[in-house]
Amino acid sequence: MxxxxxxxxxxxxxxxxxxxxxxxxxxxxxxxxxxxxxxxxxxxxxxxxxxxxxxxxxxxxxxxxxxxxxxxxxxxxxxxxxxxxxxxxxxxxxxxxxxxxxxxxxxxxxxxxxxxxxxxxxxxxxxxxxxxxxxxxxxxxxxxxxxxxxxxxxxxxxxxHPASQDPLQADKALLSLAGIYEFANVLRAEDVCAVLDRQIACNTQIASEGLAHPYGACVGRTLMQEYDAKDIRIRATAMAAAGSDARMSGCPMPVVINSGSGNQGMAVSLPVIAYADELNATREQTYRALALANLIALLQKRYIGNLSAFCGAVCAAVGAVCGIAFLHGADEAILGKVINNTLCNVGGIVCDGAKPSCAAKIAAAVNAGLLGWAIAQRSGYAFGAGQGIASDDAEQTIANVGRMGRDGMRQTDTEILHIMLEQKRENCS
Incomplete structure (x- = not known):
């Protein structure tokens, strides 16, 4: 590289x-x-x-x-x-x-x-x-x-200062699925250990807090109680949701963010961490999977922007499940199928603000990602060209979804805000 x-x-x-x-x-x-x-x-x-x-x-x-x-x-x-x-x-x-x-x-x-x-x-x-x-x-x-x-x-x-732009804009322009996959395979642990160790420690701690105590809608706790907690898919989803449960309800523990968002930082990392523990992955394998997951999430948000009417938990979940697939030996082609299968499923989740229901959206997005990976594994199938906004090329699908979230959903964003402000006025009257 x-x-x-x-x-x-x-x-x-x-x-x-x-x-x-x-x-x-x-x-x-x-x-x-x-x-x-x-x-x-x-x-x-x-x-x-x-x-x-x-x-x-x-x-x-x-x-x-x-x-x-x-x-x-x-x-x-x-x-x-x-x-x-x-x-x-x-x-x-x-x-x-x-x-x-x-x-x-x-x-x-x-x-x-x-x-x-x-x-x-x-x-x-x-x-x-x-x-x-x-x-x-x-x-x-x-x-x-x-x-x-x-x-x-x-x-x-x-x-x-000049009109604001992302200080990492030039670096992010170099992001690509092929580049991220190669980077994960040649990554030197010493180059990322400090930042990823912090992500593992902080995000695991708040997820544990969310599972231990009743925050918000208790989405993480509900998943663990109502489904088979021995199933790694449930545990991985519950950890991400539980972190959001705690954070959206005011837990003061720090979270390591992704794309400017704590919810996205938890959604992209905690499922990977859960699977790494399940697989007894080495520290180096975990670093590689987390680096890949985080960068794939950031690749998607480069097209959309940090704030829009498009729920960023979807981008984070896509990254997380790509990280999980990478832990299992998935190649770049499988990662592309995971991306297409997930975005073509839950790419329409809207962002109507930060609040307790974000935990449920995270759970839905991670679950959709795991389904997309299973489809790719078992049948080799990927949603592609001719199916809505999908392209046979995963990066083009990402760009299409980015265009929808950045440009197509502007009026959606405005209407969401109007609805929220109307409800606020009604509640205050």
Missing amino acids: ETAIYQAYVRILTRELRPATGCTEPIAIAYAAAMARNTLGAVPDEIQAHCSGNIIKNVYGVTVPNSGGGRGVEIAAALGAVAGNADRELEVLARVSPEDLDRARGMVRRGKCSCLLAENAPPLYIRIEARAGADRCEVELEGGHTQIRRITRNGTVLQE
Whole structure:
């Protein structure tokens, strides 16, 4: 494998697989608010959070970590402004004292934190406007959960960066199914052990927490109790769902993300980890399978983008089952069939925000991936050209699905947001 491509893939894994405490959209709001406090040099008296529809959608129904069960943009911004440690980026709310929580709740109760829809904004966009006494500041994020676009204080620009784009865009342009398969086969463990050991440790810990305690809809626990827990397919699916159960309900344990999402980070890794344990795979075999799984998920999201109306759990599940198949000796052709069979089955799952039902979508997507792999193994069959959006070439199928999720589902995204906001108004009336 060419050294430049190999190093690009290592950089992608190193920079994408980051730890985050809590759902990344409310955490991004908290991070921006913490940056605003740092800019002002004091806790703001008042905050306005101007957010894109996709940000609002993904904050509406998820519990903010260390918030005492709070949900929504307002409590995320208030906690970030009062207690956030911006230096920890996506772990900005890792430590919140009872006094901090009381102060943040007080800000929300007095109407000092408000959320406004940023019209015609990019999918991932947050602008915090904050005031402390006579001083005012703005902190603008765009394109990434911690990606600063601009910071101003009293009208003076303190930081400004070019229109946001993925800093790994050039590296990700080198991703291909053939390249990922080759990379996994020649991977040197020492190049990825630190980042993948962290993914294994963090994501396994929160999955165990979700299986041990009743979070959310208890999707993971239900799978283990209602089906044969000795079946590795059930255990692998339940682990991924249980991690989401805990995280969507405010568990403050960190998760290693994929494509900017903790749910996707868990869905792409935990089934592979479960199968690796079942097969007594070596550490090196596990690293290779996890690297392949993560990169195949990222290959798909390169076409779709981090936030859209397309459920990213599907991309993650496709990656996970490809990793599982790789552990069993699958070649590139089988991986292509797994991709086609899964995307042509559950490629229509919509993202209607982060919330407890994400765990069920993860379970459905992983189960569909395992079915797609079984079909490929037993009959050699793959859904292909002439069947809807499928192509005989798996990469073209990925591109087709990406086009559908990125362009075709824009109006779907808008309607989902309208429905959610209408329900919010009805609940508040």
